[in-house]
Amino acid sequence: MLYKFDVMLLNVNHLWKKYKNFVANEDVTLHVDEGEIVALLGPNGAGKTTLVKQVYGELYPTKGEIEVLGGKPWEGKIKRKMGVIPQECVPYGDLTVEDNLYYIARIKGLDRNTAQRNVQDIMEKLDLSKRKKVMTRDLSGGLKRRLLIGMALVNSPSLIILDEPTTGLDPEARRDVWNLLLSLKEQGKGMLLTTHYLDEAERLADRIYFLNRKVISEGTPSQIKEKFSAYYEVIDYSTGKTYYVKEDEIKDFVAKLNGRFEVRLPSLEEIYLKVINNDS
Template identity: 70%
Template structure:
């Protein structure tokens, strides 16, 4: 990752609590121009709470968040963001075109620019054949594509997606992946929350494991290298699985009888191990 890329989001020592319940604990992270940052964590880990603070729906209890050089609650800053929250749907009684156009107007885009941006988004997202189709008649994958388009009609510098592929079939998920990669390549910064480890590994330039606080961070390869100090040793005779430090593997397996297997953990296994240790 090029450290000289423009930083779009700075989250510095952010805490968010509701009474005695702590949702975010001293979280620090950043997002740069032209990269996809993945947030991974179990249900209730505070991912959505953190994301809502980044796009200005919630305020931190402590700490500071800067988005595009300003406060995320600033209207001018909001107009430079595109957001697809969880469980949001397009307006079913409106066509694809009208959903895009009215979202552009809601975001304060003037009429000539809104018309141009809508046409650009329809072209970019390959929705030309669906421009007059009511949103209620779209497939799940096309509705998700339309939602991303609605987040893009104001030409944002930052795109925030909270669980964008939940409930999609494998083909529709891969269509979203291709779209997000193309947006990243065009210079947009993308913040992505997901439960899918394969999605995070394929898409993310950097990953944060979050469970209230940041448990681990880095590129997918950096995370693998860091946690590959632990090897997975499977005793095939008994079926037991052990996680053994790198410098202890030889001694450990010498004490095993019968057949065994030694391998590095996958990103998914690293995630499960890290989160299991934190719980």
């Protein structure tokens, strides 16, 4: 199916998920296109994991439609084309790094040769080759996370679903993961990731959905910023002072400044708080 911009990999349409009488997802509509990273941003309990679990076929929707890679999430052939990192998932400790990757590749239906080839390839890419014989239980938390990413990618998926991919990683490992995800995007992979980190969403995402049970807002990081920021931040370098100035007053304001200055939009952090507070 061809859409306005790209090929749509995931289409979630008016999705509802209830746990008994509790509504965790309310009428959620979203999509992910080829070569696009989409971030789901929201506080604890916002329904992010609930939503992605339905996308990778672990939970059934109460109401609404999910179309993924031209099929339904619970179909075996569709699951095999997805790569998933669930929240709070760890690789199997009693297997080596290499074996964790190999067995997951086999489970995803790859034949032996392809599995072996892909395992070597992914270990290279993720800089895990020199640790391939290490028992997974002996890896650090960050390396376990990196291995999990490898396990999600070993079947060369078209759509990758990452539930808080960088939680618990140190800043350097986090940046490594970011670079890896950006290089996958360049290969045309689509990604749906959940995160609490605004800087992560800002750095990685083409589009952001603010979720708090329902979608509160959607757009590119800069659209979100524009939509929710009545004020710009003006930094006057000659005095080191920061001012918050309304958009229509910016011109007059900076005309009065003498030295170097910078005008920028507020951070997503501030916007996030504003959006969530307005909703509750």
